[in-house]
Amino acid sequence: MDPLEGEASSTSVEYEPISVKDVLIEMKDTAELLIDLSYSAVLHRNEDLAREVLRLEERMNVLELKARMSLLMAARNPDDAERLAPVLGIVAATDDISDAAGDIAKVVLEEMGLPEAMRAALPEATETLVRGVVDPDSPYAGRTLADIDLESETGVRVIALRRGDDWLLNPGPDTVIATDDVALLRGPDTVIGDVFETLTGTAHEFPSVDSPGIPDLERAVDTIVHMKNLSELAVDLAYSSILFDSAALAEEVRNLEVEVDAMQSRFEAWTLRAAADAEDPVVLRGLIRLGTSTEVISDAAIDISEGVLRDFDVHPVVQLAVQESDEIITRVEIEAGSDLDGTTVAAGVPDTESTMSVIAIRRPEEGWILVADSNTELRAGDVLISKGTRTAAERFEALSRV
Incomplete structure (x- = not known):
């Protein structure tokens, strides 16, 4: 049965001895890509991207079953059950993210209706995600990513490849781009069109942007985009809270979830007001679906970090699953x-000797500020969420103190 038809797959899944760590890594990477793809599909009205979301959602369903089987086999006594219970919660929450991303993709595929204001929500001068099929005559075909050196030359990254039913979620320097691969590219608007054309042999069409004209609708769209960004940050922080067994990061996940809930309430009010002025209120159905699904993602982030919030010992298999790179997320208060x-x-780059990159600020009187694409001044009392190496993080924390 085709998963793109929105029905349950009949794919047979049997128990096999596999590494729980490897399955959790795959689920984490898949969930993060699903969030990115689903919103890109909506903002660009791209049915091809939406179909890739449903393919990944089906993959996640299989991964969830494999993880549950392995965890059930691993629990041999009450102590094991206590330590593995939060891991089952992580598996379920990650699957919730997958389901929410699938619902977002169906906004496009089922033509539920979206206001033109969604196109105006596309960020200016930022990165774009596109999907393309590698043409046999492409100069990239048959070469490794290291040989092409695409990111250094253009700033465009290959974030995933699909080869038939197989996915390469984190392609590395030695990964070969093959003819007919489905490539997911992310990069600056100014150059990604040229890279897409070199890869596929066809020109990339960028969406046009229209002014929405309805103030309440503009507010609703701006709010849903901000909710999406906060939910993505919540998921990132949730996994990091597990890695570092950090109650402080888990508490920030809770703060983000509270903020998203409050924003959803305002979003619903503005959407209902906009319906009174819209020529066809039915086109707002998709917007309402986005709001509901976005809140599901932020709720799932809380579930991922629940074990840390409840002071359970983090199972080593979970720490190994999220500790795959030297890059870490930290929380410091200035x-x-x-x-x-x-x-x-x-x-995002502070004017200091530290190489940490600030991705968000929680400011007591203003709430959350996402700073990746803007300039701001840090103040005493600001809580900073930053990314960087472990060494840089230690230096950065020292800079925040007197």
Whole structure:
């Protein structure tokens, strides 16, 4: 049965001895890609991207079953059950993210209706995600990513490849791009069209942007985009809270979930008001689906970090699953008079000797500020969520203190 038809798959899944760590890594990577793909499909009205979401959703269903089987086999006594219970919660929450992403994709595939204001929500001068099939005559075909050196030359990254039914979610330097691969590319608007054409042999069509004209609808669309960004951050922080067994990061996940809930309430009110002024209120159905699914993702982030919030010992298999790179996420609070107090941040990079990149700020009087594509000044009392190496993180924390 074709998973693209929105029905349950009849794919047979039998128990086999596999690494729980490897399955959790695959589920985590798949969930993060699903969020990215589903919203890109909606913002660009791209049915091809939406279909890739449903393919990945089916893959996630199989991974969830494999993870559950392996975890059930691993529990041999009450202590095992206590330590593995939160892991089952992580598996279920990751699958919830997958289901929510599938629902978002169906907004496009089922033509539920979306206001033109969604096109105006596309960020300016930021990165775009596109899907293309590798043409046999492409100069990229048959070469490794290291040989092509695409990211260094253009800033465009190959974030995933689909080869038939097989997915390569984190292609590395030695990965070969093959003819007929489905490639997912992310990069700057200014160059991604040229890379797409070189890869596929066809020109890429960028969506046109129209002014929505209805103030309440503009507010609703702006809100759903912000909810999406906060939910993505919540998922990222949830996995990091497990890696570092960090109650502080888990608490920030809870803060984000509270913020998303409040935003959804405002979003629903603005959407209902906009319906009174819309020529065809039915086109707002898809927008309502987006709001519901986005809240599901933020709720799932809480479920992922629940074990840390409840002070369960983090099972080693989970820590191994999320500890795949040297890049980490940290939380620091700026003290008055510290080196970070009053520091300017440009596009996420603070004007300090540290190489940490600030991705978000929680400011007591303003709430959450996402700073990746904007400039801001850090203040005493700001809680910073940053990415970087372990060594840089230690230096960055020292800069936040007097």
